[in-house]
Each structure stands twice: as structure tokens, then as C-alpha cells.
Amino acid sequence: MNRIVIVDGNSLINRAFFAMSELKTSKGVYTGGALGLTTMIFGLMDEFEPDYFCVAFDMKGPTFRHKTYDQYKGTRKGMPNELAMQMPIVKAILDALKIPRVELQGYEADDLIGTIAHYFADQNIEAHVITGDKDALQLVRENIHVHITKKGITQLKEYKNEDIIEELGVDADHVIDYKGLSGDSADNIPGIPSVGPKTAAKLLAEFGTVENLIQNVEQVSNKRWKNLVIDFADQAMLSKKLATIMINVPVELETDMFKLTDPDMEAAIHLFRQYEMNGLLNRLKVKTEVVEQKTEVERIDVDALIKLIEFEKAFSFKIIYNKVDLRHDDLICAAFKVKDQICIIDNMVDFEKLVPLFEDEKMHKSGFDLKNEYLFLMQKGIDLKGVKFDGYIAAYLLEPSRRSYDLSELVFEQATVKIASEEEVLGKGAKKKTPDQLEQEVLYQYVQGMVMGIDILADKFDDKLEANQFKKLFETVEVPLVKILSDIEFTGFNIDVSEIDHIDELLTGQITEIEKEIYEQAGETFNINSPKQLAVILFEKLGLPPLKKTKTGYSTSHDILEKLASKHAIVAEIIEYRTYTKLKSTYIDGLRAAINPVTGRVHTSLNQTIAVTGRLSSTEPNLQNIPIRLPMGRKIRKFFIPDEGCILLGADYSQIxxxxxxxxxxxxxxxxxxxxxxxxxxxxxxxxxxxxxxxxxxxxxxxxxxxxxxxxxxxxxxxxxxxxxxxxxxxxxxxxxxxxxxxxxxxxxxxxxxxxxxxxxxxxxxxxxxxxxxxxxxxxxxxxxxxxxxxxxxxxxxxADIIKIAMIKVFNRLEAEQLKSKLILQVHDELILNVPLDELEQVKVLLKESMESAYELLVPLNVDMNTGASWYDAK
Structure with a gap:
């Protein structure tokens, strides 16, 4: 049986808004209501698989009910501005998705819903009404199903006639009589004063309708009820009229008006990107037919690939490998695309035939998140040159505040082409597969889609980078920097494990002493790491004023403890305890776990696409946030040492x-x-x-x-x-x-x-x-x-831009002068190099010149330099 879904737009967007009232874009546009309603509409399409669809909205201005009773809905507050600004957004989204919507001056959405539902039901087409308003229960009949939202908009309950009887005490046909007697405070429908829901249900069980009750009022046995009905008969009739949903609004209807058609993909993608609704973009992908590549591709062998690359002087590529230990990672497969031809290689014998092309600066390469490729090629002794495009970096420059730079999402947004995402192919969480666990053809299709996506982004982003005047920044700073960050990660920082053990012993001793002091102050032992137990000690036993209550009890967060520090000596001890235990877990235990078992070094990852300011961020482990203001924190830098026969050279900009x-x-x-x-x-x-x-x-x-x-x-x-x-x-x-x-x-x-x-x-x-x-x-x-x-x-x-330029200049000069010294870390305004002792003086000159000439300001750039047998000493 065919079906239509009819959505009460105002009811549901209100519920969605109040569930996500604070949600807004990076530009400050509120979107919670629009996002919630659109998400629910996608869900309804999945659940009901309708042939027809409709979203009904109220319009501004009085309706016939206001003209009948000027206090109708008089107690309601106006729509919040934060929601009002979303109404045109959600309507634009519905139009882009080609989802029919209706509104009519002088009538409420309920009346349009009732009229459309009856129109379709009369044609033997199931009508499913979705609303948060139980007024709609009066519409329930054969072929009209009413579903009321529960828990915001995440769940629905269908009300059949027996459900209405159980909840209200009357059936669907008498819901309007029920409202006529008991009224409705939400709509400011008066009903009969002092007649509540139970009384209304009892009266209707005996008399059936408001009209019949009024006509037979002398038969009402309860004297008080009788007098109320007599006194407020007109008000009861008015209330019933106000509560009645019209089913014959004067509007021309045709079945095909509500037929679902294919969305305007370009318009929908634009709106979802504009309002940062990335989840809906993914959803749009799911609803889209898989787009076979827009240009037919042919798979070729490695020898044909080499000839084609040598002729075209350019190729796109993606390498898939199992990540083992940064020195012995295994090739799973690699895809190369030139024009409309693709080659997929799954063995190192064929892969090594491409080494001269990788190392040829004149062969222009395009990729996505190329640090991945650099790290693999470095393991094989291959020096990748000639990189011209990295789609990951281009996307970041164009949208630095974006939450995700997933290749499949970007390709879909830019060209409405669907390629498989990593999550779709490999899964996620504990069940996530490694690439070598995939069937060969699944793997080949996945990597083929990736190189096709890289080509699409190269084409689309080139114009956008030019239009936004980002081309120079992209080509001269961000793309060259990928290689340098890869080299820093691959090289790593040497670690003195014995020094870690020494500091661990000192830190553990201090933590033990602080624990003893805390227990003495508290008068008992307890789990200091348990916020609940700590709250009992502070606020119940010691009587400190609780400043903030959370769902789980009184807060013992750091900012709360700082405000309480002057109230009792135990608080300062707890703050110190937390500081030292965090130092131990993060920089003692954490660093030990981060040491590469093969190299014995720490290989932090410096990321380009995290900070919107352009600053680099350090992860796994984070070496930029070592708490050097603490004496014990500064000592952590003693763990980081030069290689044998080398010294650490640190240089930082003075007051840049x-x-x-x-x-x-x-x-x-x-x-x-x-x-x-x-x-x-x-x-x-x-x-x-x-x-x-x-x-x-x-x-x-x-x-x-x-x-x-x-x-x-x-x-x-x-x-x-x-x-x-x-x-x-x-x-x-x-x-x-x-x-x-x-x-x-x-x-x-x-x-x-x-x-x-x-x-x-x-x-x-x-x-x-x-x-x-x-x-x-x-x-x-x-x-x-x-x-x-x-x-x-x-x-x-x-x-941040200036130090990036400095890194590029330093790296290039070290290479050009064929020095063994290596750039091994950047921390904000500071560069750290591992320098053989016999190169020290040469590198000092090189480093100072490179950093101070990185950018010509109206004032000089000054660099301070220090050397040492550890990072601690080189500061």
C-alpha cells in the first residue's frame, strides 16, 4: 500500500531546537532546530519508505481561530530569535531536498495536515502524521496513523484508538469534545473551569459529545458539574470549535504534488556545508546512488604506467600499508592514476621500478595527507620530490575550522561523486580491519576510488586556492612543510631511559609524601582520585563550601579547588597531588609507552591541520605542552638527549x-x-x-x-x-x-x-x-x-607562518650543504636540532641566518641559541 508521511514542521523544529538550543556554526548561526528536523526527516524516510511526503508550517499572522477567540494561544511566548533565524534555513534545505512543504495564511499547520491526511486516506493511501502535539490524535481513523514524538524527537509512538482511550479516556472521535470540556492550557483554550481531564472523560462516557451533554444537562447527577455545564455551555462549544482540526481547508490538492523526487544535490551540499551539517552530508551520500567514476578508467600494468608518467610528467597516487613500527611497515597496495588510466601495485618488486619517478622533481605528484606516503617512502630509502598538491592541506587552508577532512566527504561535496570512506571499508572501533584483511577486489576498488578522489580535489581546489589568494601560501609554505614534518617524525628524538627512571623515582617519592599529608589533614585514608570520595572529605567532613553541583555530586574540578585554596591547607595539597600524578601518568608512564621499540626514540607527530591559527600541534606524544613552569616539569626535558657524538642546538625567536x-x-x-x-x-x-x-x-x-x-x-x-x-x-x-x-x-x-x-x-x-x-x-x-x-x-x-618559513629554509640548507644535522622538533617559536659536534659552528650560522631572514619585518627578527647535552640544558 502506498503511503504519505506528513510532518508538523513547527512542532518538530521547536522540539529539536530546545534539545540543541546552543548548537551554532563557527560563524555564529544557530542551527540546532534545522539540523534536528532535517535529521528526523531522513530518519522518517528510512523508517516509512514513503511514496509521498509533506512538511506543514504555520504562517505569521492571525488564523480564523484568533478571529473567533482573540485570546487563542495568548499565553504562548513568541518564537525565540535563535529559532526564528532557522526557519528560512530549514525551508531552503527542504526545497533543495525536493521535499514538498505547505503553509497557508489564516490556517494552522494542523489544518493543512488534517486536510492532506484525509485527502490521501480517501484515496486508500496510508497517511502517517508525525507531530509532537496530541491535538492530532483526533485525526486517527482508517488509513490515518498519528505518531507522537517522545524524548525530544528521537522516538515516536503511534497512537491507535485503544491507546487514546487508555490515555485520555475517550476515543479519537471524541478528542475534540474532551478538549471542549477540559480545555488546553498550551493553546489557551478555556474549556469549562474546574472540569479536568478525568471529569471530562466521565461526562463524555455518559453523554458522548459536548452538544449532547448541553442538551441533556438536567440528567447530570453531580450538581456542581451540572451548574458548571449550564454556566459555561457557550464556552465549551467555543473550546470544541477551537480544538477542531479542519479537514477541508480551501486548497487545491493533487497527489503528485507530494511525490518524492531526486534532490538538487548541488544546492543541498552547498547548504549543508554552509551550515556545517557534516552528518547530513554523510547522510546525503548514503541516499545517493553510487556514482560510477565520471570518466571511464582502465587498469594498466606497471610498465605501461611508467611510460605514461614519463610522457605526462604527472601522476596522482595513494599508498596503503600496514603500520608496524615506522621502520618495517609492509606495503599492501598502491594506486597510481595518470589521465584516465590507473595502475594498482601490490608488491615491492614492481613498486621499486617507480623509485626514479618518485625522486624526479620534474614529475609532478598529487596526493592526500601525503605525510602518510612520505613516512613509508623514507623507510624504503626513497626521497619523494616534485609534490605539487596535497588535498588534505588544501582543504585545511580553505576551511581551517572544519572538524573533519575525510577524503570521501570532500570528494562528495566538491563533485557529488561517492567514493568509499575508510570507515565504510575497514569499519571502526575494536572490529576495525587492517587493509591486508580485505578481499583483493574490495581493496583495489577502495584505493582506486582514493586516487580518483585526489584527482577530483586537485581540479576543484586549484581554482578555489587561486580565488582566495592562497596559492602562494599553499605552494611555498604548506606543501613543502609536509615533507619536513614527515622527516621530523621519522627521525624522532633520542630518549634517556635511565633519566626517566630517576625522575620517576623522585616523583613517586613526592607523590607518596603528599598523600601522607592529605590523609593527615583529612584524618583518614581515602581514594584521592575519586571525585565522589574527595567531595565527602571536603564538603561534608571538613565543611568547606560547595561551589558547584553536577549530576554526579559536588564538583572538585581544578578551578573549584583554586577558589577553595585559602579555606583549608588540604586543598593546596590536593592541587599539588593532581599536578604530580598527571606529570607521572602523562610524561613518565606516557613517554615510556611512546618509545619506539625498534628505534628507542620518541616520534611525535606534528600536525598542520588542527589549529585554526596555523600553528603546528604535537600529538602521540604531545611535546609542546610539557609544563616547564613547574621545576619538576622542566626536568622532563632532561629525558630528551642528542645522538652519540652530537649535541642539541635550540634556537627560538626573541619576542616574535x-x-x-x-x-x-x-x-x-x-x-x-x-x-x-x-x-x-x-x-x-x-x-x-x-x-x-x-x-x-x-x-x-x-x-x-x-x-x-x-x-x-x-x-x-x-x-x-x-x-x-x-x-x-x-x-x-x-x-x-x-x-x-x-x-x-x-x-x-x-x-x-x-x-x-x-x-x-x-x-x-x-x-x-x-x-x-x-x-x-x-x-x-x-x-x-x-x-x-x-x-x-x-x-x-x-x-606561526614565519616559523614555518624558517623551518623550510633551515631544512633546505641542511640538505643543500649535505650536513648530517637534523631538525627534530618545533615548539611554537623554538626549533631543536640534533647536531654532530664537528658541524656545530656551521649549523649555528646556518640556523641564525635562516631564521632571521625568514620574513622581512619593519623590525629585525632576533634569534637566541643554546646548546646542551639534553633539551633541558639547551634552553
């Missing part, structure tokens, strides 16, 4: 962000300080505190340093006051004096905000962009946070 600020703001006083090599913190202290530079105290310089960097990071008077431990008023005076001393800085900051409001994004010196959500938000807190981000990003992002 302040120098970038001087360049961008062109402030005369800042420019003078850096060009004349004046200590910037002393100069700032002199001007902020109104003293001669010779009279600046160490405390004043320290405070001025905090002010300098606070300005860079967009810190306000509250944040600065918290940081320095001074009053907000004092902090405000510091900031005002700073801007008086450096007037162009204030002008620069203001211009950044104005430009951001106009464009919606800010840029670094190299043109890297970051979209700023909430820059014009009416909410002061959100807008202030956005303004801080806008002010800081051009400075921090430009500094």
Missing part, C-alpha cells in the same frame, strides 16, 4: 609576536624599541609606570611583560588583573597607559575589528584566514571573546 605587532601597527615607539635593541619590557614598564628606564624594578618589568603579552592576546582589564593579582581598576590603568604609550597599537586593534566585522574573517601576513564567529553578536560576552580572537589571530598566526 611583539615584533609582529610592531610591524602590523607601525607604532613608532615599538619600532624604535626593536630597531634600537631596547628591552621592550623595560621600556613598557617605564611608560606604563611613569619612571625612567634606569629606575624600573624587576617587579615592574615583570608586570610590563604581562601587559605586553596580554595586549597581544587581547586580554582585558579583568584578565590582566587576575593574571597579575591586582585590582581590575589598576589593570585598567595599566592598559590605558600602554595605549597612550603606543597609540598606533590601539588604532591597529580597532582597524582589525572593523575589517573583521566587514569581511567576517581576519588574515595573517601571508594571507591565511580565520573566520570569526560572533564578531557582531548582540551578546556582550560572546562578542568580546570574538574581538579578542580577532585581535590576536593576525599576530599569533603571522608568527
Amino acid at each position: 609576536e611583539l615584533r609582529v605587532l610592531a610591524h602590523l601597527s607601525k607604532d613608532p615607539a615599538l619600532l624604535e624599541a626593536f630597531t634600537q635593541n631596547i628591552d621592550i619590557h623595560t621600556k613598557t614598564a617605564s611608560q606604563v609606570f611613569g619612571v625612567e628606564t634606569s629606575e624600573v624594578t624587576s617587579l615592574q618589568r615583570s608586570h610590563a611583560k604581562e601587559v605586553n603579552f596580554g595586549i597581544v592576546y587581547g586580554m582585558g582589564d579583568f584578565g590582566l588583573g587576575e593574571s597579575l593579582g591586582i585590582t581590575r581598576k589598576e589593570a585598567k590603568t595599566y592598559i590605558e597607559n600602554y595605549f597612550k604609550s603606543y597609540p598606533n597599537v590601539q588604532g591597529f586593534m580597532d582597524s582589525v575589528i572593523e575589517s573583521c566585522k566587514e569581511k567576517g574573517y581576519v588574515e595573517t601576513l601571508l594571507g591565511r584566514r580565520r573566520d570569526i564567529a560572533d564578531i557582531s553578536n548582540s551578546n556582550f560576552m560572546l562578542r568580546s571573546a570574538a574581538e579578542r580572537t580577532a585581535r590576536n589571530t593576525p599576530i599569533q598566526g603571522s608568527a
